[in-house]
Amino acid sequence: MDCAGPRKGVVEFGCGYGIFTVPAARLVQGPIFALDIDPNMVSACAAKARESRLTNVKIEQRDFLAQGTGRPDSSVDYTMLFNILHLEHPVDLLNEAYRILVPGGKLGIIHWKHDQNAPRGPSLSIRPTPEQCRTWSEQAGFEFSRSEELCCCSWHYGLMMTKPVSR
Ligand SMILES: C[S@@+](CC[C@H](N)C(=O)[O-])C[C@H]1O[C@@H](n2cnc3c(N)ncnc32)[C@H](O)[C@@H]1O
Numbered sequence: 001m002d003c004a005g006p007r008k009g010v011v012e013f014g015c016g017y018g019i020f021t022v023p024a025a026r027l028v029q030g031p032i033f034a035l036d037i038d039p040n041m042v043s044a045c046a047a048k049a050r051e052s053r054l055t056n057v058k059i060e061q062r063d064f065l066a067q068g069t070g071r072p073d074s075s076v077d078y079t080m081l082f083n084i085l086h087l088e089h090p091v092d093l094l095n096e097a098y099r100i101l102v103p104g105g106k107l108g109i110i111h112w113k114h115d116q117n118a119p120r121g122p123s124l125s126i127r128p129t130p131e132q133c134r135t136w137s138e139q140a141g142f143e144f145s146r147s148e149e150l151c152c153c154s155w156h157y158g159l160m161m162t163k164p165v166s167r
Pocket residue numbers: 013014015016017018019020035036037038041062063064065066082083084087
């Protein structure tokens with residue numbers, strides 16, 4: 001995903017084990033705020049960041065559905081919603097991403113493809129399609145930038161959305 005360059009900061013909604021956190025932290029210039037509700041995920045992600053000697057990863061145990069991200073309005077330039085939009089209230093998450101992004105900031109979405117052969121992932125009944133993710137994001141105010149072919153993950157799709165500079 002196109003996350004090179006953010007300087008103000010990045011927020012990752014649901015960092016899990018840090019599979020994306022660590023590579024993203026190597027690419028960005030500012031802090032990456034990695035949030036997860038599960039203390040085991042927080043510990044695992046923190047261990048990965050420590051092993052990689054990364055000092056720009058700020059990990060926090062937090063329920064972003066109940067509490068939001070805790071970041072100020074228009075304060076970061078990239079948000080990562082990777083494998084998370086099957087949760088309840090996806091538009092609430094997208095509204096929160098919109099709130100914290102600077103105008104022109106980017107939202108990266110990755111999710112499992114809507115394919116019953118895909119290994120792992122949530123049940124197909126709650127797995128959103130790219131079109132659904134795009135519609136939800138547009139409801140939150142984002143503009144579609146592009147779809148991403150993810151050469152690394154054939155069972156996943158990617159979307160890049162942008163917070164418009166003026167509305
Ligand atoms: C399917 S995993 C995806 C992890 C990571 N983004 C990835 O793609 O490898 C979803 C993560 O979101 C976290 N999560 C679920 N609901 C959450 C909430 N309300 N607040 C914070 N984290 C949450 C889970 O604990 C889990 O680690």
